[in-house]
Amino acid sequence: MKYFLPDWDDRVDPGYDFITDRPTYERDTYRDDIYAHQVFDPEPCYDGILVSRSAMAKTGLKRELVERRGFRTFFRLPQHMEIMGDCGAFGYIDEPTPAYETAEVLDYYARLGVDYGISVDHIIVPAYPSQRLARYELTIENAIDFLRLHRRQGAAFTPVGAVQGWDAASYAESAARLVHEGYTMLAIGGLVRTNTKSIREILSTVVATVGRRVRLHVLGIAREGLVGDLVNLGIFSCDSASPMRTAWASANRNYLMPRGSYTAIRVPFSEPVKGLGADNVVSRGGTASLAELGRYERTALEALRSFGAREGGLQEALDAVAAYDEHLTRKGNDLPRERRLQSYRQTLQDRPWERCGCAVCVSIGIDVVVFRGSNRNRRRGFHNTLTFYRGLLGERRMTRQALTSLGGEGLRGSHEQDGSSTIALP
Ligand SMILES: [Zn+2]
Known part of the structure; x- marks a missing residue:
């Protein structure tokens, strides 16, 4: 198929620069x-x-x-x-x-x-x-x-x-x-x-x-x-389009693996950035000034990057993400806070981007599981599309093998049968 x-x-x-x-x-x-x-x-x-x-x-x-x-x-x-x-x-x-x-x-x-x-x-x-x-x-x-x-x-x-x-x-x-x-x-x-x-x-x-x-x-x-x-x-x-769109449209199934999926970690832009695409989260909860929000945002990104490079710890990254998360207004498809932070922990713990090996995961690493702007979210959608397609190729191979193991006679027989199931005309 x-x-x-x-x-x-x-x-x-x-040429998007993920650091800046x-x-x-x-x-x-x-x-x-x-x-x-x-x-x-x-x-x-x-x-x-x-x-x-x-x-x-x-x-x-x-x-x-x-x-x-x-x-x-x-x-x-x-x-x-x-x-x-x-x-x-x-x-x-x-x-x-x-x-x-x-x-x-x-x-x-x-x-x-x-x-x-x-x-x-x-x-x-x-x-x-x-x-x-x-x-x-x-x-x-x-x-x-x-x-x-x-x-x-x-x-x-x-x-x-x-x-x-x-x-x-x-x-x-x-x-x-x-x-x-x-x-x-x-x-x-x-x-x-x-x-x-x-x-x-x-x-x-x-x-x-x-x-x-x-x-x-x-x-x-x-x-x-x-x-x-x-x-x-x-x-x-x-x-x-669902393997692509689940990257940003789902509350929790954002990053697909051959078996199962992971939640992407939401670190939205603290200020609207022109041309970078809308995030699913509005980042002004009114509980922090814009300058404070910006600091939380930078700290979260740095902690994630450092965890990705195997320099910083998991708890440190999670804490930084949680600190920023606390000040965000939720909108659209999203999990309740406790479950959200739990699923973030799972994503970080398993480091799925290191197991994938696709061109996106290899080149941007942990950024593929960061829910932030169209350059990350769509790349994650690309990874999902590829993962889905690889799965489909596996299904195709299995069906071919099953047909081949029926042997030449069996195969011809089934085709004849298919052809002869003629159309019942109204
Ligand atoms: Zn990948």
């Missing part, structure tokens, strides 16, 4: 900042990037650059990585109809260069029960139009039919209709808010209906506890 990272402009300043917290002088964030795949090159950290139409600004510098150079050049994506385009149906979920027209989306994909382009869909949500059938039929009709236009124009990318539904039977029926129309690849959408058990049921029903020769992409899902199922079901690809 391939893994695509949805694009949310997750780039870092390669200064970004590169006069840098241009589009020209100079780098993506995860560039940080880890030559080790791949995903198979490609998913670009959503609704996440792409209509105007502005990014749009201009993408229009001028195309996606691949804009992302500086190596040849072995791929680009998938979709409309980002969550962006217009509350509108009665999708925000885009089929012909225009097809042209957009072809012009900006995608390897896979997904037809214009409309998510079916319980909030609009009266629109259920209309959204369902619209998604199917759009997919049929999309394929017809794609053929007429001879577009180079692989057309992907979007499938929406509300239960296993409706998903399977839509998938069957699209395969009957000629699709060899489908994208299953609208599952982000669905529980894991129902996702399993929906996907296995779709696979059983269309057979394993139809490639399936699962939109927005790379959930822990589900990845193994997806691989076993023969799902072609998935995408998810």
Whole structure:
């Protein structure tokens, strides 16, 4: 199963100074900042990037650059990585109809260069029960139009039919209709808010209906506890930003390891710093002057750095962090103070950054577990993405080995069986 990272402009300043917290002088964030795949090159950290139409600004510098150079050049994506385009149906979920027209989306994909382009869909949500059938039929009709236009124009990318539904039977029926129309690849959408058990049921029903020769992409899902199922079901690809975003969006699961996770240590900027990204913590509790806060902040950072270098002690670092922590106003996803300090202790004690060996952990050391500004938080997200991808590669290897151990006969047999599980047409 391939893994695509949805694009949310997750780039870092390669020359960021972690000691002085200064970004590169006069840098241009589009020209100079780098993506995860560039940080880890030559080790791949995903198979490609998913670009959503609704996440792409209509105007502005990014749009201009993408229009001028195309996606691949804009992302500086190596040849072995791929680009998938979709409309980002969550962006217009509350509108009665999708925000885009089929012909225009097809042209957009072809012009900006995608390897896979997904037809214009409309998510079916319980909030609009009266629109259920209309959204369902619209998604199917759009997919049929999309394929017809794609053929007429001879577009180079692989057309992907979007499938929406509300239960296993409706998903399977839509998938069957699209395969009957000629699709060899489908994208299953609208599952982000669905529980894991129902996702399993929906996907296995779709696979059983269309057979394993139809490639399936699962939109927005790379959930822990589900990845193994997806691989076993023969799902072609998935995408998810959660390994990246958990680095700063979760209260405690910020730094992922192959088994388990760690909480990042929050040392926010005591004063807002322009261009360094927002922290999840506002640092003015009103209990200390700005000058005092600045002193607590510096002491915490120095103690952590010294602990990272195996010079200072653990308790000293924790005390310094706790002293600063006491004056911070909490906001967003965060643990209660006692639990927070407990989990900080665990993070420091285990020194997971020393066991990882990825380009981020090797180059910035303990700073990868410090929750502070986008240059640390995103780098931790990069590390998480790589850790997730390495895990996925492990799953892929295990499945291949299991198939190989079935022997040549067994393998052929199972493929024949898959091919013959023909589509039940409505
Ligand atoms: Zn790492």
